[in-house]
Amino acid sequence: MNISLNFKWLILIVLFSLQRVFCLGQELSTDISNYAESEEIVVTFNDGPGNPKDWVGLYQFDMVAGEASSLAWLYVNGSKTSGEGLTNGELFFSDGLIEEGVYEARLFENDSYTLLAKTTFTVGDIGPSVKTDKEIYTPGEVILAEFLVGPANPKDWVGLYEVDMVPGAVGSLAWYYVDGTKDGTEGVSTGSVTFDAGMVDAGNYKAVFFEDDGYTVLAETFFKVQQPAPDSLKLVSIS
Incomplete structure (x- = not known):
């Protein structure tokens, strides 16, 4: 996994205390x-x-x-x-x-x-983390960001930035609250958000996991966007 930052809390808040997944009644x-x-x-x-x-x-x-x-x-x-x-x-x-x-x-x-x-x-004594489903994307490819062990505030959020952008000083390129919406009505501790449009331009980026509608960084991870490699080299004859 390409988790680049993994904060550890001295006291791990009660996680998933009521988290239960229901499938067909089970x-x-x-x-x-x-x-x-x-x-x-x-x-x-x-x-x-x-x-x-x-x-x-x-x-x-x-x-x-x-x-x-x-x-x-x-x-x-x-x-x-x-x-x-x-x-x-x-x-x-x-x-x-x-x-x-x-x-x-x-x-x-x-x-x-x-x-x-x-x-x-x-x-164990672990804290929040975030990862993307891939390390390298092509322009416009869907990006899935998975966040783990967050504080489960409804307005915890994940934003995408160029690697040298400073969150708070500039706006994110794309973002969602942890419930996958722009409303932030449900607190989710562990889950994922999907950026369907991806990133249009090639470059180095980061996904940042923030706390409660602010810019307190819980975790971040880095990824790249680059043009796909050509399937084969074409030889051009010059006469």
Whole structure:
């Protein structure tokens, strides 16, 4: 990941305390939002389909299930051998996770990667960060900026700047609040905003994550916009 700045808070505010993702009625949550390394993680699931092989896996935030193996997993009966099909319950990942970072617990259906619900939590003493989905874009290409572990104010925002621009002294080239709008009505701690128009001109840029409608920088990351390389060199004969 091309995260260039990762602030650490002395006291990590309560993150995702009410954050639960609902998919088709299923619900998933963790007992706390921030764990120490190797601390036991307790995951609660509700309103699952009740298949014996429904399961919960722990993943880093940006891992793609199916392409990457889970860091830890259990069937809904709390073991790695399927048994009773439960719709509600608690799972205990007693070894926790050993590396600090942003993670997701994900509930999957019946031994598959069909996602039913997920919830986000953190491990270790970490602070806000931001990244773009690519390091190099072509002019006008869509730019996705993902922000992690923000304070969840409705008017936290992400702006795009040329690398030498000073936020506050000049306006951003493009911006959105963390809920993906220009209104800022919903506080989001971890998510993404999409800049459909991208950046028109080639150059060096930065995406900056700001706090609460101000210019307090929570994190920033750098990216480039450049013309695509030609597919092949054309030889011109001069006679």
